[in-house]
Amino acid sequence: MARRRAARGRDVSGVVALDKPKGMSSSAAVQDAKRLFRARKVGHTGSLDPLATGVLPLCFGAATRFSQFLLDSDKRYVAEVRLGVSTDSGDADGSVLVERPVGRLARRAVERALGSFRGEIEQVPSMFSAIKHHGQPLYKLARQGVEVERKARPITVYSNEIVAFEGDRLTLDVHCSKGTYVRCIVHELGEMLGCGAHVTDLRRTMAGPFGEDDLVTFDALRKADAEHRLDALLQPVSSTVRQWPAVTLTDHTAYYLRQGQPVIVPHAPTAGWVRLCEASARWQSSDADGENGQNGERRDEGTSGSGRFLGVGEILDDGRVAPRRLIPDRS
Secondary structure, three states: OOOOOOOOOEOOOEEEEEEEOOOOOHHHHHHHHHHHHOEOOEEEOOOOOOOOEEEEEEEEHHHHHHHHHHHOOOEEEEEEEEEOEEEOOOEOOOOEEEEOOOOOOOHHHHHHHHHHHOEEEEEOOOOOOOOEEOOEEHHHHHHOOOOOOOOOEEEEEEEEEEEEEEOOEEEEEEEEOOOOOHHHHHHHHHHHHOOOEEEEEEEEEEEOOEEHHHOEOHHHHHHHHHOOOHHHHOEOHHHHHOOOOEEEEOHHHHHHHHOOOOEOOOOOOOOOEEEEEEOOHHHHOOOEOEOOOOOOOOEEEEOOEEEEEEEEEEEOOOOOEEEEEEOOOOO
């Protein structure tokens, strides 16, 4: 019988809200961070194009159990747009398709056109995207000159506002649901205006609960690594869902919840998702696994209590709290 290979890397858990640099792919950013932390398990929570910068949450260890909630979360972007030039990819990395005069384009006309891209809409993904067709990323097919039919996908654009507009330069702030391609919005906006447009710069300013104030650069990570304080830059596993209300459990209710049973918790919210925290004295008196959250079971300060972060739950119709995703108990 063949021996199982030992897992490589440290068992470290937590989240880094990386400020992804321009020119780097999201997968390359993950690999660089994994090497820096010498981590066993790490993944990102929604790709950013190489052209784009900004918020790219990286989940380590136990935090990967909750990465789907970040993948499903809303995003916010600031896009720098050039009017009058269309590219095949919808951004500055693509080849120019056509150039057209912008003319005396009024701000009011741009605002009116932007209104067509608000609310619940259907969007056809770009050929220059990571969506796969028969196992092949679309962008690889596009580079081979192959175009395939793509189905429109439902997205929600909560807002798209003009930040600045002068001549052929436009800056937009876009708040949208997951799966939204800002490049596609800009391309279609340009066609609606009759002059074409493409994204010259894109920055993600929000991904779920993480924003600009949470960002850590690779330079900061390298400096911290050299000073042997890298783990101090990890946010706790619970930060993946920190926008949700916290429910504090006693030892008794936590035990039954860990068995998969819904429990009654006084003063819990009446609906929705919640963070689950255990307020046991044994966790109050120690810091679970230390400040670096080796098991992701560090002390968690919530909106309605404190204690060890257990995972996430959902409020049932009868008011009980049902476990939905938990950190394995290693106590």
